[in-house]
Amino acid sequence: MNDSDHVSAETADNFGAYPRLSEEQIAALDARGRRRATSVGEVLYREGDTAVDFIVVVAGTAAVVEDSGDGEKELGVHGPRRFLGELGLLTGQPSFTEAVVREAGEILEVPVEEVRDLVTGDPEFGDLLMRAFLSRRWMLIGLGAGLRIVGSRYSADLRRLREFLARNRIPHVWLDLEREPSAEALLRDLGVAPDETPILIWRERVLRNPSNAELGRVLGLSAPRAQDTTSDLVVIGAGPAGLAAAVYGASEGLSTVVLDAVAAGGQAGTTSRIENYLGFPSGVSGSELAERATLQAEKFGARLTVPGRVTALESEDGRHRVRLDDGSELLTRTVMIATGKSYRRLPVPRLEEYEGASVCYAATQVEARLCAGAPVAVIGGGNSAGQAAEFLSRQVPKVHLVVREAALTDFMSRYLSSRIERNPKVEVLLETEIRELEGDGVLETIVVENTATGERRRISATTMFIFIGAEPQSDWLDGELALDDGGYIVTGPDAGGRSLLETSRPGVFAGGDVRSGSISRVASAAGEGAMAVRLVHEHLQQSTQV
Numbered sequence: 299m300n301d302s303d304h305v306s307a308e309t310a311d312n313f314g315a316y317p318r319l320s321e322e323q324i325a326a327l328d329a330r331g332r333r334r335a336t337s338v339g340e341v342l343y344r345e346g347d348t349a350v351d352f353i354v355v356v357a358g359t360a361a362v363v364e365d366s367g368d369g370e371k372e373l374g375v376h377g378p379r380r381f382l383g384e385l386g387l388l389t390g391q392p393s394f395t396e397a398v399v400r401e402a403g404e405i406l407e408v409p410v411e412e413v414r415d416l417v418t419g420d421p422e423f424g425d426l427l428m429r430a431f432l433s434r435r436w437m438l439i440g441l442g443a444g445l446r447i448v449g450s451r452y453s454a455d456l457r458r459l460r461e462f463l464a465r466n467r468i469p470h471v472w473l474d475l476e477r478e479p480s481a482e483a484l485l486r487d488l489g490v491a492p493d494e495t496p497i498l499i500w501r502e503r504v505l506r507n508p509s510n511a512e513l514g515r516v517l518g519l520s521a522p523r524a525q526d527t528t529s530d531l532v533v534i535g536a537g538p539a540g541l542a543a544a545v546y547g548a549s550e551g552l553s554t555v556v557l558d559a560v561a562a563g564g565q566a567g568t569t570s571r572i573e574n575y576l577g578f579p580s581g582v583s584g585s586e587l588a589e590r591a592t593l594q595a596e597k598f599g600a601r602l603t604v605p606g607r608v609t610a611l612e613s614e615d616g617r618h619r620v621r622l623d624d625g626s627e628l629l630t631r632t633v634m635i636a637t638g639k640s641y642r643r644l645p646v647p648r649l650e651e652y653e654g655a656s657v658c659y660a661a662t663q664v665e666a667r668l669c670a671g672a673p674v675a676v677i678g679g680g681n682s683a684g685q686a687a688e689f690l691s692r693q694v695p696k697v698h699l700v701v702r703e704a705a706l707t708d709f710m711s712r713y714l715s716s717r718i719e720r721n722p723k724v725e726v727l728l729e730t731e732i733r734e735l736e737g738d739g740v741l742e743t744i745v746v747e748n749t750a751t752g753e754r755r756r757i758s759a760t761t762m763f764i765f766i767g768a769e770p771q772s773d774w775l776d777g778e779l780a781l782d783d784g785g786y787i788v789t790g791p792d793a794g795g796r797s798l799l800e801t802s803r804p805g806v807f808a809g810g811d812v813r814s815g816s817i818s819r820v821a822s823a824a825g826e827g828a829m830a831v832r833l834v835h836e837h838l839q840q841s842t843q844v
Contacts, residue, residue, distance in 0.1 A: 315433035318379040319354060323423055324406070326416060327354060331408030336360075342382065342397040342405070346501050348518060350393060351407040353382040358403020364395045364443045373441065375400060381427075384434035385467070388414060388427075388593055391518040394444040394469050414597050432586050435467055436663050444469030448481050449496025451655040451739065455507050456496040462510050464664040465561035465568070466604065467585055468517060470498075476739065510560075510605040511624055519604045529553045531834055532620050532630040534608050535771070537564020538820045539810030540636035541591035542827025547634075548598035550831060555628060556595065557606035557620070563588030564638045565768070565811070566820050568660030569682065570689035574711065575820050585662060587820075611778055613803055616841055631841070632834045635775070635787060635801070635808040636827060639768035639818075644677060648735045656741035658763050661686035666693040669761040675744050677732060678765035679703045684714040686763050691723040698757050699726045700746055702766075727757075735762075770812045779803055786814035797833045799826060805837050 319327075331351070336342075336358055343350045345364065353360075355376050362373045362382065373395065376382060382397050387410060417424040438444060445463070449456035451474055463470045473481035475495060482492075488504055490497055498505040498513065505516065531547045533540045536558035547554040561567060569584035592602060610621040611633065620628045641659045643649060649657060658665045661676075666689065674694050676687045679701040687699045699718065706715035706726065718724050727746060733754065734745035741762060747754045770785045780788040780802035787808040790798045799807045809826030811818050816826075 315430055315437060316374060316376065316380055317426055317430055319381060319426075323426075324354060324356075324379065326420070326423070327352075327406060327408050327413075330412035330416070331406050333404055333406050336399045336403055336405055338399055338402050340399040342399065343393055345394060345396050346392045348390065348392045350383065350387060350410070352387060352410055352413040353397070354406040354408070355380050355382070356404040356406055358399065358401040360405070361398050361400045362395050363398060364438070364441075371441070371443075373437070373443075378403075381430075383431070384438065385431040385589065386435075386518070388417070388431065389518070389589075389596075391468075394438055414593065418594060418597050428586065428590060432583075432589065435469070438469035439467070439664055440667055442469075442471035444471070444500070446471055446473060446499040447496055448473045448475060448484060448490075448499070450475040450492075452476075452651075453496055457653060457655070458510070459496055459498065459508070459513065462513060462560065462605070464660070464662070465563075466517070466519065467561075467589075467662075467664070514605050527553075527629075528617060529555050529628060529630040530838065531555070531632050531634060531831075532557065532618070532628055533634045533636060534620065535564065535636035535638055535810070535812070536562040536588075536592075536602065536604070537636055537638045537810055537823065538566050538587070538591075539638070539823040539827040539830075540564070540634065541588065541595060542824040543634045543636065543809070543830050544595035544600040544602070544827075545591060545598065546828045546831040547834065548595055548600035550835070552831070552834065554595075554600040555630070556600055556602045557608055557622070557628075558602075558604050559607035561588075561604055562592045562602065564636075565640070566823075568662055570661050570663075570666075570685055572820055573685075573713075583662075609774055611775065611806070613806070616805065618805060631805065632837055633806045634827070634830045634834070635772075635806065635812060636810045636823070637771035638811040639770050641682075641764060641768050642766050644732060644762075644764050644766060646732050646735060652735060652737070652741045652762070655739075656737070656761050658761060659765075661689055661763050665761070665763070666690060669694060671695065672760040673698070673758045674761045674763065675700055675757065675759040676763045676765065678767075679706065680709045680765060680767075681711055681714060683763075683765040684710045684718055686765060687718060687724050688714070688721065690763070691721055695723065696758075697724045698744075698759060699724055700730050700732060700744075701726060701728050702731055702749070704729050704750075768811070772812055779806065779808075782814045784814075786816070787812055788814045797836070799830050799833055800837075805841075807833055 359377050361375045475481050494506050530552035531554045533543045533556045544556045566584045567588040571581040573581040607623040609623050612619040618630050618633050670693045673696040675698040677700045687697045691697045729750045730746050733747045736743040743756050744759050772785050780793045793802040807830045809830050810823035
């Protein structure tokens with residue numbers, strides 16, 4: 299094993315990945331679990347296991363190892379008062395690593411359900427656990443652990459699968475069929491023809507170009523299921539508004555189902571850091587906020603389905619039928635639509651050629667790892683673009699921030715624009731638009747034009763991040779609900795609704811960025827999600843009385 303294959307607990311502690319539990323915390327876990335002795339070489343859990351307890355090392359040591367096809371790698375060694383596991387332990391995903399006892403001793407095993415109760419009931423323990431688990435997940439992603447995906451950078455299906463994995467924060471490594479000699483050799487060994495790619499490899503299983511739903515089932519993400527009973531509330535969209543509705547709905551006793559086409563978190567989940575959200579003075583990443591909210595919702599009994607793309611909404615006799623793209627359907631008494639917005643595509647030639655490989659619509663650790671060490675371009679003048687430029691500047695040598703407006707402060711918060719202007723690694727190009735993309739298969743150069751002077755120049759960029767405004771995800775509702783000229787869902791009196799968030803159809807509510815008049819802030823979206831649950835209760839009471 300090379301030194302590069304090992305991440306020491308001391309090094310990982312700098313990222314909050316391997317904290318020690320206090321004696322008080324161990325005592326609280328003791329009351330909910332059991333202790334037992336361990337022996338050298340004992341496997342505490344294996345890669346792919348889902349029924350895994352929360353394990354605290356009381357005495358001795360345990361190593362965390364993984365095998366992504368290049369041989370076993372030791373990721374860390376846990377000693378007394380440290381705990382094993384990562385994010386999948388709480389979300390029900392299979393383990394991406396294996397834990398092996400190195401020095402005999404004693405462990406404390408606690409059922410996961412008991413740990414979930416402690417996470418929500420003890421803020422200090424919950425914060426410690428979430429920080430550690432999120433850090434470990436990002437470490438796995440950064441090390442290229444987990445699944446292997448083999449395919450051509452020119453494949454639309456490869457782009458689809460990589461986006462699904464990235465948005466759901468699934469550890470994986472991509473082997474480029476065009477550039478990785480080992481990729482073609484691997485395909486030969488597996489008996490897979492190049493035209494059968496992309497494939498995903500995990501443990502001994504090979505998936506040939508799976509659908510998102512099939513991949514979701516393999517990874518322990520809930521798949522859509524038809525049900526015989528009628529739910530109280532179906533939430534469509536798992537961004538801040540949808541997750542808030544799920545938390546409040548489930549916690550108040552409503553049978554609640556949450557559907558999202560891609561991943562929990564919505565557009566906010568792709569944000570590297572949200573700095574103006576109430577209660578987080580140092581900011582919070584969108585992925586962490588999404589994971590915390592998801593755990594809250596599931597703790598109260600909400601059922602989260604990813605992927606779950608809704609294609610139609612029908613209503614009859616006071617009930618609503620939600621149809622999904624796999625042919626399944628759900629019946630519900632009320633619906634909360636929180637599908638949000640999606641970033642617009644840049645109107646420039648050859649964009650589709652580079653999407654997936656060189657064009658991104660999110661700036662998280664996953665994307666940063668893929669473009670580390672090379673110059674990038676960020677397109678847009680709002681807060682999302684500014685946050686992306688600031689975040690990426692820590693990973694790459696140069697960020698070109700291309701802004702159509704004459705001043706950063708036109709659409710960007712002053713605190714953020716000031717920080718960017720002081721950042722020596724960010725070059726701001728005002729009154730500038732993209733005209734051409736150049737490169738052989740992958741992006742190499744971007745041609746930009748100053749709209750005030752007409753001057754054109756070429757800038758080096760291997761990846762382009764686009765944040766140029768967004769469009770509502772409401773096309774599937776055209777003809778079903780009242781929409782404004784921009785495609786946003788009209789609610790309240792303007793739609794004939796009996797309350798602020800009710801749409802033109804009784805019992806169907808909308809909140810967050812997809813709602814007409816939304817101010818597009820995480821806090822307001824979460825507030826509308828909570829408010830919608832109160833309105834759902836009122837609707838159900840009125841329906842019962844009738």
